[in-house]
Amino acid sequence: MTRSRPEPPPGRGAAPTGRPMGARGGMAGARIAVIGVTGCMGGGKSTVSAIALRLIVDGGLFGEGMAELFDADAEARLMLAVGGPAYRGVVDTFGESVLGEGGGIDRQRLAEAAFSDEASLRALNALTHVLVAESVYRRIAGLLGRYRGTVGSAALGGRADRSGDRASSPGRTVGCMVLDAPLPVERGFLDVADAVWVVEAPLALRLERIAGRGGISRDDAVRRMGAQMGPEEYRRLARTVIVNDGDMGRLRSEVLSKLKEHFRPDVDIWD
Numbered sequence: 001m002t003r004s005r006p007e008p009p010p011g012r013g014a015a016p017t018g019r020p021m022g023a024r025g026g027m028a029g030a031r032i033a034v035i036g037v038t039g040c041m042g043g044g045k046s047t048v049s050a051i052a053l054r055l056i057v058d059g060g061l062f063g064e065g066m067a068e069l070f071d072a073d074a075e076a077r078l079m080l081a082v083g084g085p086a087y088r089g090v091v092d093t094f095g096e097s098v099l100g101e102g103g104g105i106d107r108q109r110l111a112e113a114a115f116s117d118e119a120s121l122r123a124l125n126a127l128t129h130v131l132v133a134e135s136v137y138r139r140i141a142g143l144l145g146r147y148r149g150t151v152g153s154a155a156l157g158g159r160a161d162r163s164g165d166r167a168s169s170p171g172r173t174v175g176c177m178v179l180d181a182p183l184p185v186e187r188g189f190l191d192v193a194d195a196v197w198v199v200e201a202p203l204a205l206r207l208e209r210i211a212g213r214g215g216i217s218r219d220d221a222v223r224r225m226g227a228q229m230g231p232e233e234y235r236r237l238a239r240t241v242i243v244n245d246g247d248m249g250r251l252r253s254e255v256l257s258k259l260k261e262h263f264r265p266d267v268d269i270w271d
Helices: 045-059 072-080 087-094 107-114 118-150 154-163 186-190 203-211 218-226 231-235 248-263
Strands: 030-038 067-071 173-180 195-200 240-243
Touching: 030 045, 030 118, 030 186, 030 248, 045 067, 045 173, 045 195, 045 248, 067 072, 067 118, 072 087, 072 107, 072 118, 072 173, 087 107, 087 118, 107 118, 118 173, 118 186, 195 231, 195 248, 203 218, 240 248
Parallel strands: 030 173, 030 195, 067 173, 195 240
Antiparallel strands: none
16 A cells, blocks of 8 residues: 555544445444554554554454454555556556566655656556555455454453453454554544554654655655645544654554553453
């Protein structure tokens, strides 16, 4: 999922077209909690997402296989692969100059073209965001389907209760998705997230992290960051802001604290 400023949301009341009705609820109120993790490029949100998932699994909040990470960037890469649903549209929009050897889309070339101006970035986002959102909805529905298939298991029934049913919508919480997305779009992020965590880092550290990724110069990193939402725009979307300054011990403690607040503040299930 490529980053840019999102279009104004259509409203959070109604399910958008294409979202499977009841994907978050059903089976006598069973539902999947979704923690949306987002933030500026280089902020370290993927690290936070991985820590959160590990803590949820280790804490035994839900039955086996009922907690998952959804990486929106990785999903977008699949969409852009040769034969993928976004491949033809991207080539038609940006031309064959974005192709590498073997006919596949070269992500560096595509990024150079997409980040050249705001209109190009919006065009790329329009080609990928809807597809990624549909994948989010399918994965949530898949978790509910997995629960329905194992609901008779004593192990699942005994562990699912440990969440404390802390999710914001009614119903018994039987699983969790950690949704790692660089852009907090309406469809497939804001419309499904029970909690939105914004991850930040000092500017110098963000630049260092971005430049550390192969083939991205400091000047290019600055240009890409300038095409994105700014930190203050992200902060307006969330009550929870997590700073990832590279101190892993402190970061884990902060993520753990936020999970306790969301799921089970009264019992320390991670002891």
